[in-house]
Amino acid sequence: NAGVTQTPKFQVLKTGQSMTLQCAQDMNHNSMYWYRQDPGMGLRLIYYSASEGTTDKGEVPNGYNVSRLNKREFSLRLESAAPSQTSVYFCASNEQGVTEAFFGQGTRLTVV
């Protein structure tokens, strides 16, 4: 009963380093999402994928790339990390047309 699994849970990067956040869901959902949460803010959408092979920009896509590797997995890549990307990142998924989105446990990323 895993749901949405994100790795890693915590990460510290130096400015300019790259890394990929991994997300996998085992609920056979078509749609997957990446959000970021900054202190005092709600979640903001970075990218989403309506189905395998498609991706679209959300509200704050600059500095990120995504890959929908297959139906289960949706990764978020930071090519050159900046301190402004220090945040908690959430992956989510939902069944096509169904209302509720399920969230992963979050990845706390610090860029120094």
Place this chain on the structure above:
Amino acid sequence: AQKITQTQPGMFVQEKEAVTLDCTYDTSDQSYGLFWYKQPSSGEMIFLIYQGSYDEQNATEGRYSLNFQKARKSANLVISASQLGDSAMYFCAMREPYSGAGSYQLTFGKGTKLSVIP
């Protein structure tokens, strides 16, 4: 422009009392949905309740109910019989119209921190 407004940064409630968390929204779409999520100190996002714009009855889920007033564009969360475990951040979110095979964007408010006092 901010689409979801939660005007209460923090709220206190006595255990076993009811509490209302406010949420107003702004949209010109006819089809939309409103969610409430709970985020405890452990950080995960827990779905509580959903209300569709065409739903005529207010949504209820156990101790949670959504007071949906469409004309006023408000979707307040009511928690009855508060428990210590209800202490958390609560986020109101709005679903944009479906796009791309059933996917949708959620726009979140800034949240309300609820503290339940014994």
